[in-house]
Amino acid sequence: MSRTTSRTALLAALGLIAATGATATAMGTGIAGAAAAGCKVDYQITNQWNTGFGANVIVTNLGDPVSAWTVGWSYTGNQQVTQGWNATITQSGAAVTATNMSYNGTLSTGGSTSFGFNGSYSGTNAVPATFTLNGVACTGTTEPTTPPTTPPTTPPTTPPPAGSKADNPYAGAKVYVNPEWSAKAAAEPGGTKVSNQPTGVWLDRIAAINGAGGGMGLRDHLDEALAQKGSGELVVQLVIYNLPGRDCAALASNGELGPTEIDRYKTEYIDPIAAILADPKYAGLRIVTTVEIDSLPNLVTNVSGRPTATANCDVMKANGNYIKGVGYALNKLGSIANVYNYVDAGHHGWLGWDDNFGASAELFKTAATAEGSTVSKVHGFIVNTANYSALKEDHFTIEDSVNGVSVRQSKWVDWNRYTDELSYAQAMRTKLVSLGFDTNLGMLIDTSRNGWGGTARPTGPGALTSVDTYVNGGRYDRRFNPGNWCNQSGAGLGERPQAAPAAGIDAYVWMKPPGESDGASKEIPNDEGKGFDRMCDPTYPGNIRNGNSMSGSLPDAPLAGKWFSAQFQELMKNAYPAL
Template sequence: MTKPPWGRVPVRVRPILATAAVSVLVGGVLAGTGAANAVDPPHRVANPYVGAQVYVNPEWADRAAAEPGGDAVAGQPTAVWLDRIATIEGDDERMGLRGHLDAAVAQDADLVQLTLYDLPARDCGRRSPQGELSIGDLARYQAEFIDPIVEILAAPDYADLRIVAFVEPNSLPDLVVNTGNRYWATPACDEALARGTYQHGTGYALARLGTLPNVYSYLDISHHAEVGWPEDSGPLTALLLEAATTAGSTVADVHGFVANTANYSVLHEEYFRADDVINGQPVYQSRWVDWNPFIDEVPYVRHLRGELTEAGFSPDAGVVIDTSRNGWGGPNRPTGPATSGDLNRYVDGSRIDRRAGVGNWCNQAGAGLGQRPVAEPEPGIDAYVWVKPPGESDGTSGTPNTGQPYEPLCDPNYLPPRGSAYDTGAMPAAPPLGEWFPAHFRQLLTNAWPPL
């Protein structure tokens, strides 16, 4: 059966929060069935994206459509981020969870994507983006964040919606790469690992969500440029299994895995291979690749999925990849392999991913929209999805000692305490995490690949 991409919604929407009436977009459709009959009990499907009409967040759509050229993508489905306790109920400015679910029902959508992102000491305690819960607030996380979400999702009005939950992105990968003697290690991350805070919080979320037959939980597996090395992917696999079997959870509560969440790694490097050899030097010895066996996302996720199933996860577990900002089109996109006989020049001239450093993640200059959301784009992949809503900031681009929350990789002028200057690739004048960043969104439109 042909599975076309989700179509764009041609009409802007402004949610009317004061009444039950909601102005709706006609959601993008994947060929297949509509919502199940209300009298039928919800049933599990192997891939929740197949045949689904996926919810378009009217708040994001409205902001996107207000930008020049934004109408071209304003109808694409994006995930709703619940990153504070207050986002569950919402306020006069933003819709709460019930508002989004009601809007999905009004759109005749079949599937809603949620990102749960509020673990205690989230993101290893960094100030930007800073979480609201301290390391000792696990009980609050369970009672005030996870339990209310599950209670709302369990309402009969939403029983026919497939709920895809991306559970606490970045958290378990952080425990691998930001602990011990790693360069970016933090005391909060070491403490979270020692206490088991992330494992217990994630396990509790999985267990509670697993009580709902229409919820499909996906665990974050980061991306190839963070945990692609064998010394990282092995510990990550162990942590994922620990979290999935902690606090009442079992591996049956994990439907699949999500990769490249809010990141910029390309699906496929088209013009060079990890096993290329240039003048007797293998590509993996280049500065860019840095001994990583993976240079792009799809081979990485297929490999790690195999490792996870061998470790005990279901062989039917699927993978989705966030393609919201990994297009890297525009004038700097290469059109073929470089001809240089110098290893580093060959790699730098051939690679589609144009980041100055492969680990850069904050408001990247030159990035573009990636593949539009679509189900089953290639074997072994449940869907390409837009987990990170394009145009929402990754973090404030302030400098130290300005009184603002500071994240070095969001600072365009970052100077490391040791070593030479480091090019973060971050755009200037970025607002705080999650706020609308028009300059970044317009750049994403300009550099979209495939082009709009």
């Protein structure tokens, strides 16, 4: 795989068009003779309607560490900030000032933080042209001690050479809005606030390739993507999800292929998908494939010798068909010039423990080099797909202790190494690169349902009476246990899809379309191979995988993948950032 365009250069491009609206990246340089100062600010309009908009601002400190920050900008129109989060935001006329909160004021060299807000406007809603950090204009570099004698040979806006892949496919690109999902979302009360967001297209059975039940098939989606693309770049997100013996540790998302049907997987599923994606008609699209959700980690955590073992996972480990299937998919799809493979890497509440983390990374490499594939066929990894783990826990860290007791000993953390998905994704990336994956490996984080907003969202840490009260009082993730995964009560929409939001992260994505069920809350006969899992039953008191906690699932849920209006309404109500 050729990766000649640097991630830094792509991030620096001005006038980016994000997945859901306008984005500007402003950079800053310090004053000669002062302590090294410099900054980068990404201002992203994440949602916009007739009289209002939502925005996300990412500030990166490129100079010396700071213990407090103030970001400033001025509007050219009549925009007014009406509500903010993760910063104290004030406005005087056109000038806006955002100051850190108590928990996010420290920025190391290269460190980033983000804040967001909602605003009103009329007429135009132009992105501000310039920003400052602590009074320093942001242009993206620190002041050099000696000016360069020659200009850079590759300007930041240079696209990747013909025939090579963009380092980050999301940078500078719109992302495909699935019209089928969009119509369902728009039909819900208030749903038009998010119905223009891009979501993944799930190819979860052979029939989905040509269109199951009268729905759109793969070619239909790609043709629609060409119409949405216009003259710019556009990403299409596909979920490759039909392994033999799929989801061996659960039942709700079991699939149509039996444990031994690896040949059918190759010839009836992967080969037809590859043939369509390789059609020259679609060569101008950036096609992101997220490969086989919830498969490989099961071969580490749910096999004999582990307390959560299942007979089905033992079968899949013994026959090797998860490894063969993933390797075959990566090889076939990754050989197509405009396809970007991202492999599923679970989530921190599954693989964050010492005995899971390294073993899973090693297994990912084994799969990436099976069936003729190589690590060069893997563009990145995705975490938290269709899950609920909080993006970032602000009120406690893994290094904290209460009365001499480590946060790791709390019942919630339970000796995990990570408290949230961002820290887990970045650590997993580092581990994978150390094993031989590309040094520019990118990560995706599914933020479709991990916002955990609403009235239950904590505004500070818990009481210091014990490590459990400290963690439980401050954590955003309100599940009974991080092992709970089905239609979670109280969950909310998370960060809106956006490109390059943090170091090593290619994008926040909504790979799981909000409003699509995780599984039925009672047994429902069907011809899709989907079973009834008690983790989707709100009356279920749990098992060893979720610490024998209540399932926390919503009642009256339909089969996995079917529209679940009550869940969609709950996600909108508890969205963070708020709608």
